[in-house]
Amino acid sequence: MSDVRVSHPVKADVPAPSPSGVPTAARRRGPTPDWAYGLAGIATMFVVWELVVRTGAVSADSLPYPAATMRRAGELLVDATFLTEVAQTLWAWLLAMLAASAVGIPLGLTLGYFSAFYRPSSSVVHAGRSIPSSAFLPIAILLFGLGTQMKVSLAIYAIFWPILLNAMYGVRDTEPLMLATGRSMGWGRTRLLTRVVLPSAAPSIATGLRVASSTALIVVLSAELLGATSGVGTVITTYQQAQRPDFVYAGILLVGLLGMALYYGFNLVERLVVPWGQAQRESGR
Amino acid sequence: MNPVTIQPHQPGPGTDTPMLAVQELGKSYPSRKGDVLAVRSIDFAVHAGQFVSVVGPSGCGKTTLMMCIAGLLPITTGNVMFRGERMSGPRDGVAVVFQDYSRSLFPWLTVEKNVALPLRDRGLPRTEIRDRVRESLEMVGLAHAAALHPWQLSGGMQQRVAIARGLAVRPEMLIMDEPFASVDAQTRASLEDLLLKVWAETGTTVLFVTHDIDEAVYLSDRVVVLSQGPSVVVEDLPVELDRPRDQIATKQTALFGELRENVYSLVMASQRRTSLSGDPH
Amino acid sequence: MSDHGAKRSSLAASAQAMGRGVQSLWLLAALLVVWEIAARLAGSLFVPPVSQIFVAFVDTWLSGSPSSLFLSDQFRVDVLPSLARLGLGYGAAAAIGISAGILIGVWRPAGAFFNPLIRLGMSVPVTALLPIAIVLFGITSGMNVFLIALGCLWPILINTYDGVRGLDRTVVTAARSMRLTRRRYFLQVLLPGASPAIFVGMRISIGIALVLMVISELYAATAGLGFYIVSQQRLFRFPELWAAIVLLALLGILFNAIFAVVERVLLRWHRNVRPEGAEGH
Ligand SMILES: Nc1ncnc2c1ncn2[C@@H]1O[C@H](COP(=O)(O)OP(=O)(O)OP(=O)(O)O)[C@@H](O)[C@H]1O
Ligand SMILES: [Mg+2]
Numbered sequence: 019m020s021d022v023r024v025s026h027p028v029k030a031d032v033p034a035p036s037p038s039g040v041p042t043a044a045r046r047r048g049p050t051p052d053w054a055y056g057l058a059g060i061a062t063m064f065v066v067w068e069l070v071v072r073t074g075a076v077s078a079d080s081l082p083y084p085a086a087t088m089r090r091a092g093e094l095l096v097d098a099t100f101l102t103e104v105a106q107t108l109w110a111w112l113l114a115m116l117a118a119s120a121v122g123i124p125l126g127l128t129l130g131y132f133s134a135f136y137r138p139s140s141s142v143v144h145a146g147r148s149i150p151s152s153a154f155l156p157i158a159i160l161l162f163g164l165g166t167q168m169k170v171s172l173a174i175y176a177i178f179w180p181i182l183l184n185a186m187y188g189v190r191d192t193e194p195l196m197l198a199t200g201r202s203m204g205w206g207r208t209r210l211l212t213r214v215v216l217p218s219a220a221p222s223i224a225t226g227l228r229v230a231s232s233t234a235l236i237v238v239l240s241a242e243l244l245g246a247t248s249g250v251g252t253v254i255t256t257y258q259q260a261q262r263p264d265f266v267y268a269g270i271l272l273v274g275l276l277g278m279a280l281y282y283g284f285n286l287v288e289r290l291v292v293p294w295g296q297a298q299r300e301s302g303r
Numbered sequence: 304m305n306p307v308t309i310q311p312h313q314p315g316p317g318t319d320t321p322m323l324a325v326q327e328l329g330k331s332y333p334s335r336k337g338d339v340l341a342v343r344s345i346d347f348a349v350h351a352g353q354f355v356s357v358v359g360p361s362g363c364g365k366t367t368l369m370m371c372i373a374g375l376l377p378i379t380t381g382n383v384m385f386r387g388e389r390m391s392g393p394r395d396g397v398a399v400v401f402q403d404y405s406r407s408l409f410p411w412l413t414v415e416k417n418v419a420l421p422l423r424d425r426g427l428p429r430t431e432i433r434d435r436v437r438e439s440l441e442m443v444g445l446a447h448a449a450a451l452h453p454w455q456l457s458g459g460m461q462q463r464v465a466i467a468r469g470l471a472v473r474p475e476m477l478i479m480d481e482p483f484a485s486v487d488a489q490t491r492a493s494l495e496d497l498l499l500k501v502w503a504e505t506g507t508t509v510l511f512v513t514h515d516i517d518e519a520v521y522l523s524d525r526v527v528v529l530s531q532g533p534s535v536v537v538e539d540l541p542v543e544l545d546r547p548r549d550q551i552a553t554k555q556t557a558l559f560g561e562l563r564e565n566v567y568s569l570v571m572a573s574q575r576r577t578s579l580s581g582d583p584h
Numbered sequence: 585m586s587d588h589g590a591k592r593s594s595l596a597a598s599a600q601a602m603g604r605g606v607q608s609l610w611l612l613a614a615l616l617v618v619w620e621i622a623a624r625l626a627g628s629l630f631v632p633p634v635s636q637i638f639v640a641f642v643d644t645w646l647s648g649s650p651s652s653l654f655l656s657d658q659f660r661v662d663v664l665p666s667l668a669r670l671g672l673g674y675g676a677a678a679a680i681g682i683s684a685g686i687l688i689g690v691w692r693p694a695g696a697f698f699n700p701l702i703r704l705g706m707s708v709p710v711t712a713l714l715p716i717a718i719v720l721f722g723i724t725s726g727m728n729v730f731l732i733a734l735g736c737l738w739p740i741l742i743n744t745y746d747g748v749r750g751l752d753r754t755v756v757t758a759a760r761s762m763r764l765t766r767r768r769y770f771l772q773v774l775l776p777g778a779s780p781a782i783f784v785g786m787r788i789s790i791g792i793a794l795v796l797m798v799i800s801e802l803y804a805a806t807a808g809l810g811f812y813i814v815s816q817q818r819l820f821r822f823p824e825l826w827a828a829i830v831l832l833a834l835l836g837i838l839f840n841a842i843f844a845v846v847e848r849v850l851l852r853w854h855r856n857v858r859p860e861g862a863e864g865h
Contacts, residue, residue, distance in 0.1 A: 050693070052696040052699070053696075054696075055693055055696030055697040055699075056696055056697065056699050056700045058697060059696075059697040059698055059699070059700055059701050060700055060701065062697075063701055080716075080719045080720065137604075137607055137608040138607065138608055138609070138610055138611035138612070139611055140608070141608045141609055141611070141612050142611050142612045142615060144837065144840070145612060145833060145837065147791075147836075148791075148832075148833045148834075148835075148836025148837045148840065149829055149832055149833040149836060150791070150794040150795040150797070150798050150832055150836065151795060152795050152796075152798040152799040152802065152810075153798050153809075153810075153813060153828070153829045153832050154829070155799075155802060156802070156813055156814055156816075156817035156825065157630055157631075157817070157822075157825065157826075159817075160630050160817065161630055161631075176795075232707075232709075235709055236709040236710065236711055239709045239711050239712055240709075240711040240799050243711055243712070243714055243715070243803070244799070244802055244803060251711075251712070254712060254715060255715065258715040258718075258719075263719070266715055266716065267716075269712075270708060270712045270713065270716070271708075273708060273709060273712045274704050274705075274707045274708035274712075275704075275707070276707075277707035277708060277709060278703060278704065278707035281707060370757070373761055375757055375760055375761055393760055393761050393762075393763050394763070395763060397761075398761070399758070399761040401754055401757070401758060403754050406752050406754035406755060407754045407755065407757075407758040408758075409755065409758075409772070409773065409776070409777075410853040410854070410856075411776040411777070411779075411853045411854075412772065412776075420762060420764070420768075420772065421762035421763075421764070423764070423765075423768055424764070424765040424767075424768055452853055452856070454853065454856045455856075472762075
């Protein structure tokens with residue numbers, strides 16, 4: 019029977035994935051644009067949420083009403099103590115990012131560049147990154163106390179490996195033909211490094227930093243939930259112990275938005291600094 | 304409805320419905336700044352058993368035209384009629400060989416499975432599928448490579464697999480889009496002769512898209528010359544060279560030289576009048 | 585390449601492999617020696633020398649009878665529950681992530697509908713949900729499984745989606761021209777084509793799963809590796825605590841190795857089509 023054959027109509031009207039956002043036939047002529055679906059999605063989430071609480075499927079003690087959560091989120095946003103704690107979290111995040119990249123990137127570049135180091139160091143890296151950073155939490159608390167230092171050192175351990183590894187890979191994967199081209203133009207080591215190796219490793223380094231950025235936030239937050247004495251995580255724990263789920267959910271929502279802001283901020287910076295890394299960025303969406 | 308039509312092609316005289324009729328076909332791609340016209344208006348017909356080439360300068364809309372004819376892209380204006388029926392999507396009996404062979408073969412399937420894929424789920428018995436796969440691989444001289452993966456083959460061999468995959472369904476019409484564009488000159492010549500041999504053996508109708516004028520003249524019964532994009536038909540030229548053709552002898556004949564020069568000047572002329580619209584006839 | 589050279593001399597080959605092993609492991613060994621010396625000199629209570637950790641490792645995990653593969657009771661009590669949670673959470677994430685990723689990749693409205701929700705969901709650091717998970721599940725394995733599943737879901741979902749959306753256009757067009765049934769298109773084109781991306785997501789997730797397994801057990805559990813680590817910390821038994829960390833590292837290495845093997849077997853074609861190797865993350 020020929021009617022069981024399909025011709026995958028979704029793809030038919032959308033010949034190119036149109037990376038630049040050029041409206042394709044389906045999007046322009048189609049009755050519903052993407053953003054409308056997106057809005058519908060968000061609206062549906064709120065409706066389902068409301069219904070779940072209203073019908074008592076989940077009790078209001080553990081899941082607050084969406085309206086209440088939104089109101090609490092608004093209150094938290096103008097609450098100076100809350101904002102200070104957010105700043106504490108971001109501060110720890112920033113310190114970890116700076117420290118890990120200051121060591122990880124140059125080290126990764128060196129290890130990737132000199133092939134004698136590559137193999138031995140990659141086995142160390144693979145061993146190191148196989149340990150879940152969270153396992154160090156009890157030790158870190160004993161070594162560094164419950165302050166920023168503990169959060170930062172834990173986060174550094176977690177993000178050092180992806181940063182290092184991506185810098186190593188970035189250098190390793192430099193197109194040999196590009197190197198040959200450089201050499202044929204009579205460039206020496208330094209020039210090859212600055213004009214070929216670094217630019218072609220940059221997108222990979224950026225990928226490492228992007229992964230590190232969200233990992234660092236997760237680790238800092240975990241440390242805060244599990245013992246640290248400052249940061250958003252502690253606020254959430256406090257509200258939970260005070261049995262205020264509305265504030266807990268509002269806090270989590272804001273943390274989510276913070277994560278989103280970091281992610282998009284990072285993408286923006288990346289696009290400006292490493293515009294040639296398009297292909298890699300696409301795959302990391 | 305019988306899924307795979309295995310009819311021999313109809314003899315030319317007596318039937319006046321052509322196998323393929325392209326009528327005022329136009330295609331525009333939508334873009335942010337309004338529609339981009341890729342194909343303005345194309346008219347031509349292909350009769351059963353013919354070998355027809357379409358030539359035109361790079362970017363004139365050949366791939367677009369071919370995709371529209373194969374039912375793989377929606378048409379903006381005009382019609383494509385297959386055996387007098389309007390085409391509204393890909394259909395059985397029409398097989399396509401794509402420009403980019405390295406990406407149109409599925410790298411995760413062996414050669415054999417690639418060729419068998421279009422035969423599946425059509426109610427054919429297993430043995431029949433196996434026989435057809437072997438037969439079409441033999442036709443292109445690749446029976447020994449059945450168990451290999453496409454990436455283990457050279458470019459020319461991959462293109463032969465793509466042709467075999469087209470032949471396996473015993474198509475009434477084979478549409479080929481610059482199939483030999485990315486192989487070296489010797490491979491190209493031997494693939495051309497292979498294609499002529501297979502065409503003679505199977506009697507399939509062939510619509511062959513190329514930008515190579517020599518190739519078009521050497522292979523075809525007729526050459527349809529397109530203008531610079533948005534394309535229109537500049538000329539529909541019969542090629543009355545004797546068959547079987549020969550890479551050296553045929554190309555040395557006076558007629559070949561004449562035809563080739565003719566097509567060449569048509570293409571050049573259409574390029575010079577790039578943005579002039581209208582029918583050159 | 586030919587197989588003839590490969591088996592030339594197994595002796596030479598094993599010598600070569602040993603050389604490679606030394607070449608790649610000397611740095612790791614050197615660092616462990618430095619650790620040993622530094623720890624002995626510093627005499628820190630929290631970071632014991634490697635030799636003590638090794639002894640503790642054998643005592644804690646490998647003191648069982650040969651009939652239980654030398655695995656100790658402690659292993660049964662704390663490691664097996666952890667692995668069960670890991671397996672359940674990861675399995676659920678893979679099942680949901682792959683099917684949902686394919687759905688939103690294939691069906692555009694679904695993709696647009698869920699897009700903002702997914703972006704928000706993946707931005708919430710999973711550990712921030714620990715307090716909620718505790719309320720929903722109490723101190724049960726369900727809490728750990730939930731957290732692991734949620735954390736692993738996003739990378740698998742997003743990568744599957746990308747894999748489906750990023751299917752080569754030529755591949756999709758070729759498949760369309762063959763008019764495959766839905767089922768066959770799914771099994772032989774869509775799934776294999778997206779599988780490299782799916783694997784990337786699954787590999788990222790296995791690391792996340794380990795991290796979340798430990799965190800959720802540190803936070804609240806009555807057995808498991810995380811729980812064991814906290815209790816050793818309370819008892820100030822640091823060699824045992826480090827032995828647990830070493831065990832976690834070995835688990836991580838084991839999972840990565842399993843992945844490498846599965847990937848090499850299932851995605852051999854991918855490696856060969858695009859030999860660029862190392863992915864970004
Ligand atoms: N998906 C698309 N979206 C928008 N415009 C397109 C698309 N595909 C092709 N075009 C445009 O249509 C015109 C014709 O393209 P087409 O690929 O059909 O040319 P062609 O003759 O096959 O070229 P070549 O000989 O290089 O293969 C070009 O100007 C191209 O820019
Ligand atoms: Mg083309």
